[in-house]
Amino acid sequence: MNNPSVSIVIPAYNESTRIRPLLSEISELCELREPGTPVIEFIFVCDGTDNTADIIRDYKKNNQDLMIRCLDFPRRLGKGGGVKAGFAVASTPLVGFMDADNSASVSEMVRISHLIGEHDGVIGSRHLPGQVLQRKQPLLRRVQSRIFNGIIRLLF
Secondary structure, eight states: OOOEEEEEEEEEEHHHHHHHHHHHHHHHHHHHHHHTOEEEEEEEOSSSSSSSSHHHHHHHHHHHTSEEEEEEEEOHHHHHHHHHHHHHSSSSSSSEETTTTTTSOOHHHHHHTTTTGSSSSSOOOSSSTTOOOOOSSOOHHHHHHHHHHHHHHHHH
C-alpha cells in the first residue's frame, strides 16, 4: 500500500443510514485510481450514538486495501470539533474535509486535490457559475445560507 498524499476528514454524526453509499464510492474510486493520481487517506470522525463507527470498521475489515481510519468519540464534538480532530491525526500535509452525506462526491474531492499544488487552499461552493448539484438543499436552508453569506460580506 502506498503512502497517502492527501487526507480527507469526514465527520460522521449518526450517519448509519447514509454511510454505506459513501463507503462504496470510496471503494470504487480506489479501484479505478490511475497511476499518478493522489493516494487518499479517509479519516472518519464518529461522535454519535448510533453504530456508524461499527459499520465503517466492518467495511474496513472487509476492504483492507482501502486507507480508511475511524476515530470514535464517546461525546459529541460537533462538526467543527470533528474536523479539527481529523486534521490533528492526518498523516499528510494536504488535508480536506467533506460531509458524510456525500453532497460533494469523493471524485470531486480528488479533482480538487489536484489544485492544491498550485494554490494554498481550495474552497468549494454551491453558488459558483457552472456548478452541478446532485441534490438541492431545502429552500429554508438556501435562504439562511444566502443571508449568512451577505452578513459575512458586509462585515468583512
